[in-house]
Amino acid sequence: MPELPEVETVMRGLAARLEGRVITRALVNRPDLRWPLPPTLAARLTGARVLGFRRRAKYILMRLDGGDSVMIHLGMSGRMLIGPNRPNQDTAHEHIVLETDEGWRVGFVDPRRFGSVDLVPTAEEDAHRLLADLGPEPLGEDFTVASLTAALDGKRTPIKSALLDQRNVAGLGNIYVCEALYRAKISPLRSSHTIAGARARRLVPEIKATLAEAIAAGGSSLRDYVQPDGELGYFQHAWKVYGRENEPCPSCPGGAACGGIRRITQAGRSTFHCPSVQR
DNA sequence: CAAGAATCCTGTCAGC
């Protein structure tokens, strides 16, 4: 379930427990996830000290001493389990396990295996093929009305699809695109190039606010970002439209005026929207 | 080049 806010929260949780620690043991339980895992991964992790973390789009970068970074993507079903160092009850999909010098254990669980893990020289993180073509960070100062307008210039693809394209803006997923478009009162069907102007001036702040609020909710709803069962970084959200097909639109008084929230399919993904509010 | 479809994989849930 990870989009940018979840990835950010997971990263902060990992940082709280791993930063400055030495990885005393590393298990890599299969040769591949989405792509082959580096054959040297377990050896490279074992004995390494964790220097720090950062996030780029939905990727977590864990910096090790010795000059390498571990690049982690959670895919659709990736999760991190963190807890005292004892065996996990459900190990069927626990593909990677780390143990630290403080006696903690971190497991990467990913049933669908759409996630990925790779090694990259720290100095060349952003040149990695998976990062090289990413657009600006939506919460960064590089993501502006001007940058979004330029990215969408001349594009006739629906704005919903354009916002999911990581080259235009990096880190948005299906949920937050639906929510941000709703908050900005923009139809997901609208042609991208028509977003320029007033609509872009509404959309950019709503994207930033939607993400920032979700990150804040994640940080505040979890102690140390770890739930009692060891699950790291996920939290309940109050979506206004996502997953609310046929429910009343919160912005339409009485709900009856617009007939409720609709679900449509765009480029194979579900879009939730209110046709009355979003134009 | 742009846009949509197919694809990787497993789990869950609704409906019969």
Added chain:
DNA sequence: TGCTGACAGGATTCTT
């Protein structure tokens, strides 16, 4: 209950 099909928060690769 058991079966079936739809669907899932991603992103690359393949077609058109």
